[in-house]
Amino acid sequence: MKDPSRLLSQTGSVEAQLLEAVRDVDPPLAARDELWRRMGVVAGAGAATLAATSPLAARAAAGAATKALAKSGWLSAVKWIAVVGTVAPAAGMGVHWVVASRSGSAPREVVSPPRPLVEAPRVAPPMKETSARVALAVAEPAPSAAASAASAGATPRRAPGLAASNLDAESALLRRAREKLESGDAKAALDDVALLAARFPRGELAQEREVLAIQALLALGQRPAAATRATDFLRLHPNSPYADSLRQTLKP
Amino acid sequence: MYALAAPPSITQTVREASSAGRTFEFRHVYDTHFRFAWRALRRLGVREADLMDMTQNVFVVVHRKLSGFEGRSDLTTWLFGICRRVAIDYRRSARIRREVPADARQIASLSGSETPSDASDKAQLAAVAEALLDRLPEKLRVVFVLFELEEMSGDAIAALLEIPVGTVRSRLRLAREAFQREAARLERGGLARPQVSR
Numbered sequence: 001m002k003d004p005s006r007l008l009s010q011t012g013s014v015e016a017q018l019l020e021a022v023r024d025v026d027p028p029l030a031a032r033d034e035l036w037r038r039m040g041v042v043a044g045a046g047a048a049t050l051a052a053t054s055p056l057a058a059r060a061a062a063g064a065a066t067k068a069l070a071k072s073g074w075l076s077a078v079k080w081i082a083v084v085g086t087v088a089p090a091a092g093m094g095v096h097w098v099v100a101s102r103s104g105s106a107p108r109e110v111v112s113p114p115r116p117l118v119e120a121p122r123v124a125p126p127m128k129e130t131s132a133r134v135a136l137a138v139a140e141p142a143p144s145a146a147a148s149a150a151s152a153g154a155t156p157r158r159a160p161g162l163a164a165s166n167l168d169a170e171s172a173l174l175r176r177a178r179e180k181l182e183s184g185d186a187k188a189a190l191d192d193v194a195l196l197a198a199r200f201p202r203g204e205l206a207q208e209r210e211v212l213a214i215q216a217l218l219a220l221g222q223r224p225a226a227a228t229r230a231t232d233f234l235r236l237h238p239n240s241p242y243a244d245s246l247r248q249t250l251k252p
Numbered sequence: 253m254y255a256l257a258a259p260p261s262i263t264q265t266v267r268e269a270s271s272a273g274r275t276f277e278f279r280h281v282y283d284t285h286f287r288f289a290w291r292a293l294r295r296l297g298v299r300e301a302d303l304m305d306m307t308q309n310v311f312v313v314v315h316r317k318l319s320g321f322e323g324r325s326d327l328t329t330w331l332f333g334i335c336r337r338v339a340i341d342y343r344r345s346a347r348i349r350r351e352v353p354a355d356a357r358q359i360a361s362l363s364g365s366e367t368p369s370d371a372s373d374k375a376q377l378a379a380v381a382e383a384l385l386d387r388l389p390e391k392l393r394v395v396f397v398l399f400e401l402e403e404m405s406g407d408a409i410a411a412l413l414e415i416p417v418g419t420v421r422s423r424l425r426l427a428r429e430a431f432q433r434e435a436a437r438l439e440r441g442g443l444a445r446p447q448v449s450r
Contacts, residue, residue: 003405004424021378022295031286032286038304039308039312
């Protein structure tokens with residue numbers, strides 16, 4: 001039995017016109033390069049990392065931020081603002097906000113002008129719960145979500161130009177942490193993870209950071225802590241490329 | 253011992269899988285198949301606003317699985333299978349319903365390679381068509397998209413979806429009937445039909 005003729009071949013019919021219109025839709029010109037950059041395949045000094053950031057993270061972050069605040073308390077919040085104050089000049093100026101509303105049909109982009117230093121903490125994106133746990137695990141001041149209330153529902157992303165340099169820095173730090181873990185110093189790796197969480201709370205490599213932390217905890221023999229974090233991770237990123245191996249890890 | 257796969261590293265990024273003299277390198281696959289994946293996801297019901305995220309998800313999977321791709325199927329077919337699974341997850345979790353018609357201006361501003369008015373008309377028509385596709389159940393939709401838009405044969409679709417070719421044909425028939433029914437309703441003015449300048 002032969003295949004029927006295609007609707008597209010019925011030139012002039014409504015069906016053909018509709019299908020032609022769909023067939024001819026192409027991605028925006030810069031989309032390919034932009035996504036490559038976003039995926040963060042960054043060739044550094046002999047190493048590269050693929051950032052497997054899940055879009056679910058953005059949605060989960062708003063809810064998780066509230067918990068992070070409850071866990072960390074106000075004293076930590078003050079410290080966090082101090083940390084942001086020192087980091088923001090390098091990382092947060094001229095932040096490019098992309099408001100990707102789930103109910104809207106396309107992202108709206110608003111480029112904000114460079115902000116004065118005093119406003120830096122407002123630019124700081126909310127912490128994820130997982131990041132807060134990282135900080136707690138190594139007794140670092142836990143970042144707070146105090147500044148995030150105003151931006152709940154928004155997804156801040158860095159401008160492409162800034163993203164490259166930030167991603168380079170984040171990638172380098174993650175690489176260092178991984179090297180420490182591979183050389184057997186899991187504790188030092190966890191310290192770097194905490195540093196990463198503080199400097200890049202919504203970093204492109206947030207998932208890699210968390211997976212590394214779980215690996216480090218396992219290496220330290222802290223299986224319950226690792227399992228808790230893996231569970232949290234899976235709740236936030238059920239479709240992550242790391243999800244399968246983490247689920248394996250969770251099996252008794 | 254709790255073995256956990258290490259995060260992807262450059263060794264994986266540049267790792268090549270070869271079979272029958274063919275090699276697949278991630279960057280090359282990305283460059284040559286980005287457009288394909290983006291378009292496939294769109295045809296499978298991923299909304300404009302989420303296309304970049306879902307395309308990223310597809311290539312994260314490609315990155316992870318490329319070394320295991322043995323070239324037993326066509327790379328494009330393999331990739332379409334990944335797109336399909338990502339799109340199914342997406343539709344399941346997001347419970348997406350496209351508005352009919354979608355905001356043509358937003359789509360036109362992102363798509364345009366033609367003259368503005370023409371692109372706008374076409375984009376609006378595409379948005380309507382996608383909304384019609386959204387009304388098809390997933391199983392019918394995927395067959396319809398593969399046959400009508402990807403222009404695959406019934407046999408190839410059967411192989412890709414691992415279903416009998418008879419099932420492909422019956423799903424295609426049902427999908428076409430539904431699509432044609434909706435298109436006819438569109439003609440009668442049941443939906444706001446966009447102006448087409450041709």
